[in-house]
Amino acid sequence: MGSEQSDGDGSKKGKVTFSIDKNKDFPDWYDKAVEVGDIVDNRYPVKGMYIWKPYGYKALSLMLDNIRDVMDKSGHEEVYFPMLIPASVFEKEKDFLKGFKGEAYIVTKAGKEKLSEELYVRPTSETGMYESVRLWIRSAADLPLKLYQIVNVFRHETKQTHPMLRVREIAKFKEAHTFHATAEEAERQIQEGINAYKEFFDRLCIPYIIVKTPKWDTFSGAEYNFDFLSVMPDGKAIELASVINLGNKFAKAYNLTYQNKDNTQSYVYQTCYGISERDLGVFLSIHGDNDGLVFTPQIAPKQVVIIPILKKGNEDKVLKKAEEIKAKLEKEFRVAIDLREKGVGDKYYEWEAKGVPVRVEIGTKEVENGKVILFRRDKKEKIEVNAENLESEIKKLMESITSNMRERAKEYFKNKVLSFSNVDDLKEKYNKEGGIVGLPWCEDEKCARELEEKAGIPILGFIQDKSSNKRCALCGKEAKAELFFGRTY
């Protein structure tokens, strides 16, 4: 996904013809959509690190406002822990170390001076955080403790990198870390974390399934974890979020204890869960169309764009009206007005590629008869409304856009997650369309591994289902779960 042919700031062009079939040429579509849509610039001189442009950064900030809101509402507190972690601290939990060491960047010097201890650049913050939070917890009265932070983290990815989806600097990683007195409380927290993320993805109209990761593939240092998964237009699965029960493995490595009433010490139980800018990449991929990006009003950097249609003689009147309307709409919406010297067609094209939900067109006719044309990006339909009801008409339209996009995403996802009863049917379908495909499973590890080998598709996780009356696709015994397969980004 390199882009040598790019010719400058996307916001300044207008003559590119977009039109890429998203479902046929998804990788091309993605590259071009995020470039022409002014989300990121992929020409930064380090592989896998990208520049967030103003328009894209605004979308990202709006997405983060939503996760903050969901976290704050459920009693999480925002903090910031340092990015650099001393090697001696980073290396305490051995499973974690095994999982992350290879992809962690390491600072070894300052200027020409060799550091006395190497510093890991956080790939995620468990280690540096737990080393310090230990000092915050003394008795059960200090628990539960529910923290989160939104920070940059770094992973030396060896896989192919793509803007937002797989990167070496995650500019915005939201990681929550919670601390509890009992295993039961931590268990309940997992459910709370899942519910918080459900609300978050529902707000973004991103469809998902939630699977549990088999124990042999669990997050390094964890008891078990759940993943939120979605499917991209090219049929590849993608992890949207991870919700992890850490048990007390880290507590033991970092000596995270609290004092009981009888003066003995007990280890705390922990959970952590994260999402990142990747979810904006998924949002854009699922909602976009062959003409570029399509934003829901929820996180659209601009919700309305006003385009004055100027012709000789009408300029003053039309501009005056357009500015009037802008002043009115700005009280309620994020509004742009396009006054550049450029053809109306080019302007339409650009703002469509940038996915602005509603366009307001104002020309002579509109000034004279008090009507205004609204264009909705999601359905590419025009409607005429009375200028005097404009705010309420746009508000109604935005609700309709959101619910249409939600329904459309649901519809899209219906064909992306499919259940089968045997490997052959599954393979046949998967090889044509990808997606996430499931088989009944008895929960025996050996059966899972054999099914994975027969299918030739990696296991993604499973959903327990004790009452399905189905039979394990391998051994024929009673199925207790559905096991899912797919290839991920």
Added chain:
Amino acid sequence: MGSEQSDGDGSKKGKVTFSIDKNKDFPDWYDKAVEVGDIVDNRYPVKGMYIWKPYGYKALSLMLDNIRDVMDKSGHEEVYFPMLIPASVFEKEKDFLKGFKGEAYIVTKAGKEKLSEELYVRPTSETGMYESVRLWIRSAADLPLKLYQIVNVFRHETKQTHPMLRVREIAKFKEAHTFHATAEEAERQIQEGINAYKEFFDRLCIPYIIVKTPKWDTFSGAEYNFDFLSVMPDGKAIELASVINLGNKFAKAYNLTYQNKDNTQSYVYQTCYGISERDLGVFLSIHGDNDGLVFTPQIAPKQVVIIPILKKGNEDKVLKKAEEIKAKLEKEFRVAIDLREKGVGDKYYEWEAKGVPVRVEIGTKEVENGKVILFRRDKKEKIEVNAENLESEIKKLMESITSNMRERAKEYFKNKVLSFSNVDDLKEKYNKEGGIVGLPWCEDEKCARELEEKAGIPILGFIQDKSSNKRCALCGKEAKAELFFGRTY
């Protein structure tokens, strides 16, 4: 400023007696105020890197909301550029390199793998940003371009570190970078940057003077720069912000050009200006008193704390009333209610140390006669108001608190910046009280250097004043400026 005696999460204690004379023992006061006030934890295992606790992080976020607002209003766009900068890019501008290389952290490997090119951890973002922005600018139509980002930057400080004031990880550095077609435009931008910062510091009620840095001490790679300076309670000066005219030195190093109408290329002119979390440290230092922190409502993490005064028999009534009041106040203010099992005195003490502007006290009397006691933290005064007018009374009180704190800070600053006509008087006063002290100056470098040596105090900068009728404190020629001296953090 280490703190080995700390015993856990500041928010959980109540029996510490604060009371440190801020003006006599400022370093102790500062350490304890930011610890008991729950701003940062200074026990992170890397020198000069600190943990932001929930309460402190909220104050920081509110401060950043203000700088964002000021930047957005004046047409700056928020972006995000990658943190790691390839050595070949970092090392292009030679003055800059000389200035920053020594304090830059460097990533040399990922896991065990040596990187093919070393990556600098940004100490500030000029280099990585300009390398890429070059691709965004083609013609004068792309200018001016006004960007800013709020990011973590790293400096291997060799001076003593203090939370917020001098750190090795600046968690939140707001840096603006602007690009212009002409030197005159860049010059005008400097004034705009200064005005934006004036508004920012005025909102925080932080007093300052603005001085120009002598050319021999200018920011590495710059034409000239202005500094906003304030003075801490111990008499040390501190830099609040820097506003820098880069001219086209960087443009030449990074080949930042735009195309003229005749197809020739011209170098752009640049400015940059920054503030950081340090300003929160200054805010807390100037406004705090011997009982701890004192927040203005503008950036108080909690603006109001409700303390129910429970006695046997009144619990239900008082709690009900307190919750009612909380629900009402939350619509307009950031509100805490303290329901912990803990003495009222301890609660008062804690929330005073945390600097909450207004405390609402509710006991039996208040429930019965419809009156409520409000305590204002700035003056430590109580007033009784009618419960039914509570919102408007608190609003009025907050305005009064802000204006009182603004006046108090102004008054404080009056004695911190003083003008003298000769070195002896200046030295005598400075050696007693510190601060920022000035002398008339002819603008000759030789005179400045000799004055600096005679005074034995470093030069901070100067303010031009062509009509002062004063005489240079060294050579006796006509003074064209006032030259300021002081020791900084």
